[in-house]
Amino acid sequence: AQKITQTQPGMFVQEKEAVTLDCTYDTSDQSYGLFWYKQPSSGEMIFLIYQGSYDEQNATEGRYSLNFQKARKSANLVISASQLGDSAMYFCAMRERKQGGKLIFGQGTELSVKP
Amino acid sequence: GAVVSQHPSRVICKSGTSVKIECRSLDFQATTMFWYRQFPKKSLMLMATSNEGSKATYEQGVEKDKFLINHASLTLSTLTVTSAHPEDSSFYICSANFGSYTEAFFGQGTRLTVV
Numbered sequence: 001a002q003k004i005t006q007t008q009p010g011m012f013v014q015e016k017e018a019v020t021l022d023c024t025y026d027t028s029d030q031s032y033g034l035f036w037y038k039q040p041s042s043g044e045m046i047f048l049i050y051q052g053s054y055d056e057q058n059a060t061e062g063r064y065s066l067n068f069q070k071a072r073k074s075a076n077l078v079i080s081a082s083q084l085g086d087s088a089m090y091f092c093a094m095r096e097r098k099q100g101g102k103l104i105f106g107q108g109t110e111l112s113v114k115p
Numbered sequence: 116g117a118v119v120s121q122h123p124s125r126v127i128c129k130s131g132t133s134v135k136i137e138c139r140s141l142d143f144q145a146t147t148m149f150w151y152r153q154f155p156k157k158s159l160m161l162m163a164t165s166n167e168g169s170k171a172t173y174e175q176g177v178e179k180d181k182f183l184i185n186h187a188s189l190t191l192s193t194l195t196v197t198s199a200h201p202e203d204s205s206f207y208i209c210s211a212n213f214g215s216y217t218e219a220f221f222g223q224g225t226r227l228t229v230v
Contacts, residue, residue: 033216043206045159045221052217091158095219101147101212103219105159 003027004094006106013082014114020067021077021109023092029053031097034075036066039089039108048090051075079111087113118142119211121222128199128229136194136225138209144189145211150182153206153224162207165192199229 005024013019025034036048051059051066059066067076079086092106118141128134138148147166151159163184164172171184181203183195192211196203208224 035219037221043153043208043224043226045208045210045224047219047221050217089156093219095216097216100164101216101219102149102161102164103159103210104161105151107158108156110156 003104004092004106006092006109008109009107010110010112012112012114013079013086015084016081018078018080019082019111021079021090021092021111023075023077023106025073025075025092025094027073027094027096029096029098033095034066034068035093035095035103036064036075036077037091037093038086039091041088045091049077082113084113084115087111119145119209119220119222121209121225123225124223125226126228128227130200130229131198133195133197134199134227136196136207136209136227138192138194138211138222140190140211140213140220143211143213145192145213146189147212148186148192149210149212150184150192150194151208151210153208155206159208162194196227199227201229203227204229 032053034051038046049061049064051068063080065078089108091108093103120139122137150162153159162177165184165186167186173179186192209222210219
C-alpha cells in the first residue's frame with residue numbers, strides 16, 4: 001500500500017502567488033516525521049521543512065509552511081510568493097520511528113512557476 | 116552544517132563492467148546510510164540501508180548481488196553496481212543519518228549511464 005501519496009503530478013502557479021502541494025500519508029506508528037524536499041533539475045535534494053507527529057504547531061521556514069492535519073493524515077506544503085526559482089520537483093517523505101531512519105517518498109509534484 | 120559528499124556525479128560505463136559510487140559524510144559520523152534509485156520524473160526508491168560494520172539491509176526486489184553495498188567506516192558507504200547493463204542506468208543518491216530524527220542529509224547524486 002502506498003504510504004505517501006502526492007496526487008498532483010504537475011502544478012502551475014503564477015509568479016508571486018501562493019501554491020499548495022498536497023501530500024497524504026498512511027501509518028500506524030504514533031511517532032513519525034514528515035519532510036518536504038525540493039529537487040531541481042540538477043538532482044540535488046534540498047530540504048525544505050520538517051513536521052513531527054507530536055508537533056502541535058504547523059512548521060514554517062521562510063516562505064514555506066506545512067499545513068499539518070493529523071486526523072486527515074495530510075501534510076500539505078504551502079509556498080507563498082512563488083518565485084521563478086521555485087520551479088522544480090517537490091517530494092513529500094515520511095520517516096516512521098519503528099522503521100528506523102529510512103525515508104519513504106511520495107511520487108512527487110512538478111511545480112512550474114510562470115512569469 | 117552537515118555535508119554528505121557523493122562521488123562521482125556522473126559516470127558512463129560499458130555494459131558488463133562494474134562501477135563504484137562513494138558516499139561520504141564530511142562533518143559527522145553516520146551510523147546509517149541509505150541508497151536510493153530514481154528514474155527520470157519519478158520518485159526516489161529506497162534500495163538498501165547500510166549500517167557501519169554490518170551487512171546492508173536490502174529492500175524487496177533489489178538484487179543484493181547486483182548492488183553491493185559496503186559501509187566500512189562511520190564516514191563512508193559505497194555502492195557497487197556489478198556487471199552493469201543499460202537497464203541499470205539511473206540516478207543513484209545516498210543519504211546519511213547521525214542520530215537526529217528530524218534531519219536527513221543527501222549526497223549530490225550520481226547519474227549512471229551504461230552503454
